[in-house]
Amino acid sequence: MTQQSPVDFPQLQWRPAAVSDVPAWAALIARTAAAEHPVWYEREADLQQHVESRKNPLATHTVLGLDGGGVIRAYGRISKNPNGDKAHGFGCVDPAWQRRGVGTALLGWLEHSTRRRFAEDAAGAPAPVLPRLRIGTEQQHAHQAKLLESAGYTVVRYFNEMHRPLDQPLPTKVLGGGLVLDVMAAEMHEQVRIAHNETFRDHWGSEPRDQDSWSFTVKHPHARPDLSTVVIDTESGTVAGYQLASHDPDLAARRGFREGYTELLGVRREYRGRGIAQALLADAMHRFTVAGMDVASLDVDSENPTGALALYTGMGYRAVNTSMAWDKTL
Template identity: 60%
Template sequence: MDHRLQWRAGRPADLDGWAALIARTAGVEQPAWFERRADLEQVLASTMNPAAANTILGIDGEGVARAYGRITKNPEGEKAIGYGAVDPGWQGTGIGTGLLGWMESVTRQRFAVDAMPGARPKLRLQAEEQHTHQAALFQAAGYRIVRYFNEMHRPLKDGVPEVVLDAALELVTFGPELHEPVRLAHNEAFQDHWGSEPRDHEAWGFVLNDPLARPDLSAVVLERATGRVAGYQLASHDAAIAGSRGYTEGYTDLLGVRREFRGRGVAQALLTDAMRRFAAAGMDQASLDVDSENPTGALALYTKMGYVAVSRSMAWDKEL
C-alpha cells in the first residue's frame, strides 16, 4: 500500500470525508450510481461485515481521504464482493493494485472463518464498460469477465403501454406491512438468477433504508385470495444527479416475480405502473439494469416495452 497515506478501518468520524472522496471520484468518472453518506452509515452499522475488519481508508497528511476499499460477504455465500475508489488525483500510483491485494487478503480470511467445505475463495468486482482504467487494473491482477449487464432507459414522453392485470391479482403501493413478505418473495424469485444470494434482514435493510429509495414509486402485486406476493417493483430516484445528466429518471432497482406467477403479465403490469408513477412525479424516463443472460427472458421483455440499452457493466471474478 502507498506509504504516503495512513491506512486504517473506516469509522463514524470519517463519514463526511469518505463520502466526499467517492463524490470527487464520481464527478470525474460519472458512474450510473455511487455511494452516499447515508449508504456509508449503513456500511459502518453492519454486523455481518463489521467495518473494523472489512473496510480500509487511506488518509493523507492533511487528513483527507484519498482511497478506500471494502468487501461484503454472506456467511454461506460463494463469493465476496469488493468496492473501492481512488481519488482521481492519486490514480496511476499503484494504490488501486494495493487495494485489490487488501481485498483479496480479507476475502481469504472471511472464507477461512466461514469454513465452507470445498468452497474456494472468490472475489467479485463490478465495473462499467466506459471505465477502461478499471478494466486494465482488474485484468492485470488476474480477474476475468464472467457476466455482462445492460443499463436500459425508456422515455416517458412516448406514453405508457396498456396492460390489464389478471382479475385474481391486485396491485398495491409498497408499504411497511409488505417489507417482510416482499423480502421472502425476492429470495424465492431470485433463486434461479445468476450470482444472487438470499437476503437476510440486514441485507434487506440496505434496500429499505437506501437514501434514494422511493416506496411511493414502488408497487407489489398480490394474489387476492391469499394475500401472497406474486411480484414487486422497488424504485428509487436520485434528484441530485439529474443536473449533471440533463434528465430525471425513476429507477427500478428490483423487479421480481415468483415462479408460479410467471407468464401472467405481472412484470408488465408492474413496469407500466412504474412508468405511470414516474411520469406523474415529473420524470423524463424509466430506467433499470438487467443481466444480459437473465434466465426469465427479462431482456426481451424490457426491449418489447420500449426500453433501450444505453450502456453496459461487467462482473469480474477471481478465484484466490
C-alpha cells in the same frame, strides 16, 4: 478480533474506517466520481449502511489511506454474506493519487481480506469453499479493466442500464382475474422480502436478502414507496410480484433528466406467464410520469434466464450503458 490485512503502499497511512470518517469518505468518492463520471456512486447514506453492518464490520472489512495532512486519498472495502460463495470488492483512489500504484496495492488488500474472511467463515462450514472475489466496473472505465485483467480477473457477466422515455405513448396492461395491483405498504415489506428471495433463488449471482439488508433497501433515502407496487393473489393473499422504485435527485441534477428507477422487479415462478411483470412496469411508467419523471430506468443481467431483456425491449426500454462483473478465484 482478527487483525486487518496490510496495504503495500507506505506513502499513505492506512487504517480501518470509523463512523466519524463517513463525511470525508463520501467526499473522496465524490471527488473520484467528478473525474471519472460513473453512472452511480455511493453517497453518505450508502456508507452509513456499511457503518451499521454486523456481517462486515468496519474494523476488518474496510481500509482508508490518508496522506500526511490527514486527507483520505483511497479506500477499500469487502462485503460477504456468511454463507456466500463470493466476496464483493469496492474501492477508489483520489484522482490526484492515481497512476502511482495505489490501485494495485488496494487490490492486494481486497484479495488478502477476502481470503481471511473465507477462512473465518469456513470454521463453521461443512465443506471449504474456494475464496472468490467479484468486482464491478463500468465499460467506460478502461483503466479499471486494465488493472483487473493484469491481476488475473475475467469478466463473468455483463449488465445493461436501460431507459424508457416517458414522453412517448405509455403501455397499459390489465391483470387477469384473481390478481390485484396496489402500492406496497410498509406492513408488506417482510412478505415482499420473502417473495424476492424465492423469486431470485436460482438467478446468477443472487444471494438471499436478510432483514437488515432488506430494510436498508426499502428505507433508503432514495426509496419511493409511493411508486413501488405489489401484485397480490386475492384468494391466497400471496405476493405474486413486486416492483420497488427509487429516485435520486442528485443524479437527476448531474444527468439532466429525472429518472424513475426500478430497483427490483420480480414475479414468483408459479405466477409467471400471466403478464404480471408487464403490468408492474406499465403501472410504474404511469406513476413515474405523474411524479414528473422523464424516463423509466432499470438494470438487467444481459443473460437473465427469464427473458427479462426481451421483456424490457418489448416495452420500449433501450440499453444506454454497460457494466461488467469481474471474478477471480484466489
